[in-house]
Amino acid sequence: MFQVNRAYPYIFYLSLITYLLSIFWGLFLTPEDFVQGNSYRIIYLHVPASFISQSLYLAMAIASAVYLIWKVKLSVYLVRSIAPIGAVTTFIALISGSIWGIPTWGTWWAWDARIVSTLILFIMYLGLISLHDSFNNNEKADKFLSILVLVGSVNIPIIKMSVEWWSTLHQPASITLSEKPAIDLVMLYPLFGSIIGFTGLITCLVILSSKLQIIKREKNKSWVKDYV
């Protein structure tokens, strides 16, 4: 029935091990930062969470485009199941950033472009969920949800470029595809590991949640009764 069931344990354990190892590496084996001391170590939570929160929105946008163009029902189930997970990861990114802000910037919160646009992303996720839940007619709700996701995706480039378009408190990206990373390699390897591990864990969550969504929405079909 679900082909993904076979791959699921591999993804889960591999990414869990990767994440725990890189967290251990990052927390205990890397040296202290010259300026920030030990406080920079929250990077191994903050960066993966913010990365995932934006990537999930991108995935939602692609899935809604697929739904609107080809009417693939599964893709809109995916959109609906990603939305709460995206909200949670965005929340983690905001909170961890705020905790990191205290020792480095001396403030919990700043009205800075990157932070505000991430907050907007968080509110967008919540708005998407409430929009979808307010309609009894599922097909209508799916249509509106995917339209809103597509319209809201203008926020993603704004978040991405906010640190370069505005002069902000938040630092520009340390890792880019085209240039040499501005972060030392000793800290970079565990960071990559934590991003990959976190991505894998969130992928597992998305798989579980979309399975739930499919069963919930198709509960009147006969194959669901056979499966459950």
Added chain:
Amino acid sequence: MQVIKFEFLKLLKKSRGWLGPILVFILIMVAYPLTVEVSDVELSQSFFSILWIAALLVIMLATEDIFLEDFNDGTLEQYAILQKNLSFIIGSKVFVYWLVIGVPISIIGTIFCVGTTSQTAFGYQILPVLLVSTYIFMNVFSFGNALSLTKGSVLGTLVTLPLLLPLLIILGKVVVAINFDLNYSGFLLLLLGILSIIIMIIPMIISYIIRAHLE
């Protein structure tokens, strides 16, 4: 042209629809100095932020039932059946709303701006920005209200207000530029660019949504 005239007359008849928001705007503009400890410097410093927020909220109020009445009495259904372009009709409807509500608000806001900051030059600079930004607000809020057509306007506002926050950041930059007497025409052009994209795309999206509502 026929459509615009028709919508214009329909909106003018419903004085609650257009007079209400304008009066609310005036009331906000009159009321906020009461909350500031009266000294002219502080007043003129906080003026612009109040102005943007007031314009935003008032336009939110004004577009509250922009499509609801037409949807309930079947006008939108007739429009959709017509061979004419639905998105054109919706675009002109939004335009009429802007003409009747957005333009007066911009002019009143400019007058208050000159009155509060007592610098006439600010007025010339703020008027085009207000005109453009109210039109953008109008379009985006109509989109939200089309989404939540039968579900009340709170939901529509909830989902579209976040989209406007980047715009508010730009407006803040405009104010800084005006205050320090810098060249702000770049921001105005940016706003115009956003507007030109929105004018084309939003009516199309709204007409798609309305067709989905009518199904």
